[in-house]
Amino acid sequence: MIVSSKLQLSGAFKSATILVSSNLKGGNKPMRKITFMILIVLFVFTLMYAQEKGKVTWWYETVTPENLQGLINDLVKPFENSHPGVEVEITVKDQLREVLRAAIVAGEGPDIVMTMGPAEANRYAKAGLLLPLDEYIRAAGLDSEIPSLFLDIGKVKGKVYSIPKTIESMGIIYNKSLFEENGWKVPTNREEWVTLCEKIKRKGIIPVAAGNSTWRPTNEHYVTVYLNHYAGPENVYKALTGQMSWSDPIFVKAIEMFKNDFKKYWPDFSTYSTMAAEDIVPMVAMRQAAMLVIGTWGFQWMGDPAYWPSDDEWGWAPFPSLNENVPYPIVDIGIGTTLSVNKNSEHPDLAADFLISMFKNKEGLAKLQRDFPGEWVAPVDIPSESIPEEVDPVFVEHIQTQYKLLKEGNYGYTTWTFLGPETWQWCYEGIEKVWLDQMTPEEYMKKWDEIFKKELEEGIVPPVPPRR
């Protein structure tokens, strides 16, 4: 496509040059002036076109300069080096979701489309705003490498429109030194969880450090964990596919259990509502709290002295089972962000090439575990020998466990990946009313079910691939 455009342009330029040179030689003075101006304009446009022909644009969500540089060094530069004349331009957008929608719907926007997950990406795909990626995925052999769950969820009418950039799961990051000194063990079931939390409380330490001041939807992280680890992934799957009601007693009991645990083991609500990562992670490091119930993204703060200002070690473990019928361990799988190609891209093939190259560049992805931990856990197999030594071994253990449990079918479903937008909003807003006794768990799940059923009928719930 690029080559044929070049030929067309050179043909037009040739005709224009012939016309212009004849005017310059034989034309009168005004004619020569006009002709000269045309030449200048043609030259400028050619320059612009020549500069833009090899540019891939990408709008990225809020990111630190260090992490962004890591991404550029590990994934962008290798692509640019192997494609001379091509530039990848990354622009950081604070309100990415909002500005992206306005741009894409207007037929503009970046070549690489980064969304918060398949629910958002699938909407763009349904509106015909994204490029199907099946051909590119097959040509690169990624269809046999990326687990089908992650490709199927990005399908609209049988075609794949998005690839997850980050596979994430919920778990516990805990102060390992504190645990070892006190002889505390990582809990594997409900009884152990309650016993541990009570022991921690008796020491004057908050069992779970948490806060949602900078991201109100943080509430759903805990809802996700209690639904999956009490009601069980099979029941969550049934509810997500409309085979079971969300107001079923098993889900209501899960929320009831969570409400009681939140009041006993989390910070009090008014403090919780005003804390963020920069508060809660140091609390665990400094032993004011013992654990974080957090997703893969939590590892971006581990090892950063600003967030972990102590010599204590940290550990990771799956969240315990809360019901004897739910196996241990399981991980609640989510997709943090997806990547797609804008249908209106000026260079769709080039953009798709770049997108695919990122998933094929195992060495770059391995380095990103060091340079941008917690946010680039791509759904491809990265050989452990290529992971740099500096990468946190706890993080490596987490990724490997996550992948292993996923392959074994021991996984649950995160609310931010598998719910429609209004149900998702209710999930994290409504739970606060439950915590504050403004609403019972039954009423909360009843409304959840009503909203979910409406969205399922409208076809805006992301497709949930069958469980293995």
Added chain:
Amino acid sequence: MTRRGNSKLFFFIGPALLINLVIVLIPSVSTIVLSFFKWDGISKPIFVGFKNFETILKSSDFIAALSHNIIWTVVFLTIPVAMGLIGAELLRKTKWDFLQAFYFFPVILPIVVVGIIWGKIYHPIHGIGKYIGVALLGKPSTALYAIMFANIWAWWGFLCAVFYSALQSIPKDLYEAAVLDGANNWQEFRYITLPGILPTIVFMEIMTIIWSFHVFDWIWVTTQGGPAGSTELLATLMYKKAFYSYKVGEAAAIGVIIAVLGMFATLIYYYLKKQKGVEV
């Protein structure tokens, strides 16, 4: 005026008119039109008539947000106005004009910056929350008032400057005559200052009503409508409907309701303008 004069006039007002058309009129009309459609902001809009208005007006979230806006309006119609009037009167009496710069300084700071700073001031670990034992922005019963306090801190200086400027138009001999007649400070304020700047006070009160229904940034920077919806205002609800729930039609309906409330305030202003003593 001649035809040449008319065209010159158009040449000068044309650019402003064009900007107004593009930035104000077209989006306003689009919002009104969209309020009658079901639209997720991405696919094709579907006409639904007044359904969006019906849904919104019956929604408990809307009622809660509207009540918060009414509280906000009542507070801002009273406290900062009173502070501005007292401040302006004190400036007149003391002639310490240099203080205006201090009063006005918070007004020129970006709201995002001020909001973040106040969030840190209120913080339960790093701010005054630690000492008073209350996370003001984290408690549903205090969060809205904590934000209003911060907004009043940043806003009252503007009102003070406006009222002080209006005070300059009151003849000084009125005050001299009052002093000679034995009037005290309160009597000067009550019988000369207040009636003298009444049109300005009325105008600022009406603008306060209109601006109160537009508040978004203060809430978004500090609490995003939380905790538990206790600081949700119509503007933040509208934003969430459009960008979180993908319900642009309902968001547009909220926008139309906000505009209607603003128009209502404007009508009150025009009615009051005609009353004796308030005419501008």
